[in-house]
Amino acid sequence: MAQAVKRSGRSGVLELAVLGLLHESPMHGYELSKRLNTMLGAFRAFSYGSLYPCLKQMLALGHVSADGESTGSRSKIVYRLTADGKEHLQNLLGEAGPSSWEDENFGVHFAFFSQTDAEVRMRILEGRRSRLEERLDNVKTSVARTRERVDSYTLELQRHGLESVEREVRWLTELIETERRADTASSGTSSVASATNV
Amino acid sequence: MAQAVKRSGRSGVLELAVLGLLHESPMHGYELSKRLNTMLGAFRAFSYGSLYPCLKQMLALGHVSADGESTGSRSKIVYRLTADGKEHLQNLLGEAGPSSWEDENFGVHFAFFSQTDAEVRMRILEGRRSRLEERLDNVKTSVARTRERVDSYTLELQRHGLESVEREVRWLTELIETERRADTASSGTSSVASATNV
DNA sequence: GTTAGCATGTAAGGAGTTACATGATTTT
DNA sequence: AAAATCATGTAACTCCTTACATGCTAAC
Numbered sequence: 001m002a003q004a005v006k007r008s009g010r011s012g013v014l015e016l017a018v019l020g021l022l023h024e025s026p027m028h029g030y031e032l033s034k035r036l037n038t039m040l041g042a043f044r045a046f047s048y049g050s051l052y053p054c055l056k057q058m059l060a061l062g063h064v065s066a067d068g069e070s071t072g073s074r075s076k077i078v079y080r081l082t083a084d085g086k087e088h089l090q091n092l093l094g095e096a097g098p099s100s101w102e103d104e105n106f107g108v109h110f111a112f113f114s115q116t117d118a119e120v121r122m123r124i125l126e127g128r129r130s131r132l133e134e135r136l137d138n139v140k141t142s143v144a145r146t147r148e149r150v151d152s153y154t155l156e157l158q159r160h161g162l163e164s165v166e167r168e169v170r171w172l173t174e175l176i177e178t179e180r181r182a183d184t185a186s187s188g189t190s191s192v193a194s195a196t197n198v
Numbered sequence: 199m200a201q202a203v204k205r206s207g208r209s210g211v212l213e214l215a216v217l218g219l220l221h222e223s224p225m226h227g228y229e230l231s232k233r234l235n236t237m238l239g240a241f242r243a244f245s246y247g248s249l250y251p252c253l254k255q256m257l258a259l260g261h262v263s264a265d266g267e268s269t270g271s272r273s274k275i276v277y278r279l280t281a282d283g284k285e286h287l288q289n290l291l292g293e294a295g296p297s298s299w300e301d302e303n304f305g306v307h308f309a310f311f312s313q314t315d316a317e318v319r320m321r322i323l324e325g326r327r328s329r330l331e332e333r334l335d336n337v338k339t340s341v342a343r344t345r346e347r348v349d350s351y352t353l354e355l356q357r358h359g360l361e362s363v364e365r366e367v368r369w370l371t372e373l374i375e376t377e378r379r380a381d382t383a384s385s386g387t388s389s390v391a392s393a394t395n396v
Numbered sequence: 397g398t399t400a401g402c403a404t405g406t407a408a409g410g411a412g413t414t415a416c417a418t419g420a421t422t423t424t
Numbered sequence: 425a426a427a428a429t430c431a432t433g434t435a436a437c438t439c440c441t442t443a444c445a446t447g448c449t450a451a452c
Binding site for chain 3: 076
């Protein structure tokens with residue numbers, strides 16, 4: 001049935017992350033990997049086993065170009081965004097659907113918010129918040145419905161889990177308010193909301 | 199080289215989760231799924247597409263037995279832990295290696311702490327804490343090393359990420375202290391350590 | 397001169413999801 | 425009698441990891 005487009009290689013968040021980083025400046029794989037893990041450190045980590053094949057695929061697709069930078073005889077491959085790559089990045093940055101606010105993807109999308117349109121930012125932040133609130137609701141409902149007494153560890157896990165999610169919701173709410181204020185203050189500012197220093 | 203045991207089917211945390219829940223009482227798949235997602239709600243969710251194949255495999259391995267409960271003509275399959283399954287569960291609960299404190303697995307191990315030996319509990323809690331502290335260290339180091347100024351969103355993401363991890367570390371530290379107190383107070387008490395309210 | 401870090405890659409596989417497929421039973 | 429939810433399952437696929445394989449270069 002599914003006549004889905006046969007996507008030949010990798011995709012997912014890594015692609016966005018790589019394009020986003022390369023948009024800031026050209027880099028080679030190893031450096032990309034480190035910047036990535038610094039940026040997302042607390043949330044995710046990518047291994048070379050996924051990064052290099054991803055670069056390879058993006059090269060094949062023409063989204064990046066590779067220049068062999070020979071300082072001495074050291075084989076470094078510097079990747080650079082092509083025009084096609086920039087276009088593709090814009091498309092990815094413009095996506096504000098469910099996948100952009102799922103656990104695995106949200107962090108990466110957020111990391112490139114300064115390159116993202118204000119409207120899209122807002123939709124992603126709100127999408128993520130509803131997603132989390134929905135989750136809170138589900139868990140609370142089913143916990144309430146559970147007649148059987150659970151042991152203290154399970155309880156403690158649930159408590160900590162709920163608190164973590166509630167904390168993220170508060171964080172998102174603050175961000176959303178900040179965004180709204182910035183939007184009303186300078187009506188029409190579609191670019192980065194100033195405040196490079198927080 | 200690796201003459202590793204060729205594990206024929208699924209494994210991972212789901213197996214432990216299923217065995218742990220079935221140890222409390224026999225259940226059918228659908229119910230198992232709901233209990234699972236109530237228990238872990240905030241952390242993880244498993245879909246039927248992984249639960250049912252897992253049950254199938256466990257049946258094949260003889261870790262569970264299946265009784266068709268026919269209330270009316272409704273085809274429910276009630277799964278029950280076998281002696282082998284109980285033994286296997288004990289083995290899994292006894293594992294206190296790195297995999298038990300990784301993000302994806304820790305929650306499940308913790309959820310069954312009331313069925314886990316006090317020593318193992320302690321090793322898992324401490325293992326998880328070191329893991330997180332190591333991560334904090336890595337990120338902080340590489341953030342400090344980063345000369346280039348990052349934009350405010352990236353900064354905010356890092357800040358929130360670090361804070362979340364630090365929060366979990368504090369939580370773990372409290373749990374560890376509670377465990378220690380319980381251990382010294384009633385030497386030999388392998389059961390739950392009260393303190394549901396933090 | 398050896399350890400640690402820089403640098404690039406590949407093959408095999410693990411763990412789970414998505415979408416599909418089906419039907420019974422309860423609630424509204 | 426329609427909609428929700430209970431209930432079970434499979435095939436194809438995705439995305440990423442692990443372990444392997446290799447060699448250079450800087451620091452101690």
